[in-house]
Amino acid sequence: LEYKTLVEDPTLPAAQKIKIRAAEKARIDGKRVVIFGWAHRVRMQGKSMMFVTLRDGSGYLQCLLGKEMCKSSDTPRLTVESTVALYGTLVTVPEGKSAPGGHELIVDYWKIIHAAPSGLDAFETKLNKEAGPEVMYDQRHLVLRGETASSLMKLRSVFLQAFRQHYDEQHYVELTTPCLTQTECEGGSTLFKLDYYGEPAYLTQSSQLYLETAIPSMGDVFSVQMSFRAEASRTRRHLSEFTHIEAEMPFITYDELLERLEFLVCDVIEKALSSPARGMILELNPDLKVPQRPFRRMQYKDAIEWLRQADFRKDDGTLYEFGEDIPEKPERFMVDTLGEPIFLCRFPAAMKAFYMFRDEEDPTLTHSTDLLMPGVGEIIGGSMRIWDYDEIMAGYAREGIDPKFYYWYTDQRKYGSCPHGGYGLGFERFLAWALKRDHVREQQCGCWRSSGRES
Numbered sequence: 425l426e427y428k429t430l431v432e433d434p435t436l437p438a439a440q441k442i443k444i445r446a447a448e449k450a451r452i453d454g455k456r457v458v459i460f461g462w463a464h465r466v467r468m469q470g471k472s473m474m475f476v477t478l479r480d481g482s483g484y485l486q487c488l489l490g491k492e493m494c495k496s497s498d499t500p501r502l503t504v505e506s507t508v509a510l511y512g513t514l515v516t517v518p519e520g521k522s523a524p525g526g527h528e529l530i531v532d533y534w535k536i537i538h539a540a541p542s543g544l545d546a547f548e549t550k551l552n553k554e555a556g557p558e559v560m561y562d563q564r565h566l567v568l569r570g571e572t573a574s575s576l577m578k579l580r581s582v583f584l585q586a587f588r589q590h591y592d593e594q595h596y597v598e599l600t601t602p603c604l605t606q607t608e609c610e611g612g613s614t615l616f617k618l619d620y621y622g623e624p625a626y627l628t629q630s631s632q633l634y635l636e637t638a639i640p641s642m643g644d645v646f647s648v649q650m651s652f653r654a655e656a657s658r659t660r661r662h663l664s665e666f667t668h669i670e671a672e673m674p675f676i677t678y679d680e681l682l683e684r685l686e687f688l689v690c691d692v693i694e695k696a697l698s699s700p701a702r703g704m705i706l707e708l709n710p711d712l713k714v715p716q717r718p719f720r721r722m723q724y725k726d727a728i729e730w731l732r733q734a735d736f737r738k739d740d741g742t743l744y745e746f747g748e749d750i751p752e753k754p755e756r757f758m759v760d761t762l763g764e765p766i767f768l769c770r771f772p773a774a775m776k777a778f779y780m781f782r783d784e785e786d787p788t789l790t791h792s793t794d795l796l797m798p799g800v801g802e803i804i805g806g807s808m809r810i811w812d813y814d815e816i817m818a819g820y821a822r823e824g825i826d827p828k829f830y831y832w833y834t835d836q837r838k839y840g841s842c843p844h845g846g847y848g849l850g851f852e853r854f855l856a857w858a859l860k861r862d863h864v865r866e867q868q869c870g871c872w873r874s875s876g877r878e879s
């Protein structure tokens with residue numbers, strides 16, 4: 425083949441710049457268009473036909489480069505992930521053929537904006553299917569260009585919007601709270617410590633304490649913030665940095681807290697499934713349905729009894745006892761066996777944070793809940809909060825917390841205190857459940873140079 429510099433035919437109408445999402449309209453209008461994007465796939469057919477699947481973030485489009493177009497001096501440099509501008513007109517794909525959206529671009533002029541490497545550095549070589557998970561995480565910045573990873577990121581946006589829409593419809597106010605704090609919320613062992621101009625500070629574990637502080641003037645509030653945990657456990661569902669969706673509500677009861685949680689989960693799924701992203705969701709998880717309400721409520725003590733009855737044993741061969749934490753494995757076993765959402769309720773105070781409200785009938789227990797979902801386990805942790813001054817002081821003392829840094833939190837228990845409660849939902853865990861993914865890391869867009877650990 426003899427290559428030559430392509431020249432745009434000056435007799436053709438000027439091309440209108442569009443995104444792939446507008447391809448159908450452009451086809452109907454019969455307009456000549458130019459689309460900028462990435463060469464997602466490149467396939468030569470014989471010597472005089474080339475198919476390029478173009479990706480521009482708004483969709484995928486099959487583009488056909490005929491004989492003259494294949495002769496371009498740019499052709500040998502047209503590798504996967506090169507950026508290109510493709511000019512032409514849209515037609516429906518011939519009968520019996522299929523392509524995304526049912527149409528293709530017949531290219532009449534094109535150019536390379538930037539050529540991606542070929543040979544050993546070629547995109548396909550770097551991300552070959554045999555590469556193990558560690559390599560794939562090192563190459564996360566490139567993996568994100570793949571179809572599954574980019575669908576996940578788009579659905580992240582769809583679900584986040586559904587959460588915000590839910591809160592907006594229910595008249596919650598969104599708050600943006602500090603990430604650098606002087607206080608702990610979920611125990612010292614998972615705090616990331618840092619130097620704050622010579623004083624100790626931490627990366628936030630939760631926005632809860634700030635949300636509680638806002639309810640007297642704003643009523644129901646929520647936040648979407650990164651939370652940070654120096655996690656000892658490296659599991660499929662633990663991240664050092666995760667997206668935390670939290671809410672706090674004044675004058676609710678424990679039962680109302682559970683009802684609001686059910687409503688939130690069901691409403692968000694319903695919103696997402698009735699959005700234009702429905703098809704993309706069902707492609708990843710064909711089984712996703714709005715769960716049945718009410719969710720099963722199971723007391724912590726009954727969960728321990730259930731595990732004992734099922735003869736589920738710890739690694740050392742012994743059975744679980746009342747007062748012990750229920751870690752990921754038994755939690756998963758239980759929720760996967762029962763196959764439905766479960767509210768675990770009334771955890772013993774001794775194993776929970778300093779702020780949890782005590783059960784009136786049995787003050788060794790708290791008005792707390794974890795929501796477990798099949799396939800993932802805990803996705804939400806919530807509770808009613810101590811609203812009495814003396815009780816919160818006792819809570820600090822029990823956990824060895826210096827009340828000095830919490831004066832503003834304590835003050836809430838002096839100036840018109842009220843019964844209140846709230847929760848935190850791990851967004852990556854929620855997505856792992858809703859989109860049936862194995863690992864919460866798949867829900868993040870971050871990149872992290874290999875170090876044995878990952879964000």
Ligand code: 4AD
Nearest residue numbers: 630632653662663666670803804805846847848850
């Ligand atoms: O149960 P947690 O620790 O509760 C709190 O932080 C409360 N202060 C929230 C509140 O009431 N406002 O965390 C809440 C949720 C968990 O159920 C889990 O989904 C998620 O946050 N989460 C994590 N997700 C990923 N990686 C981690 N290391 C996580 N730690 C907690």
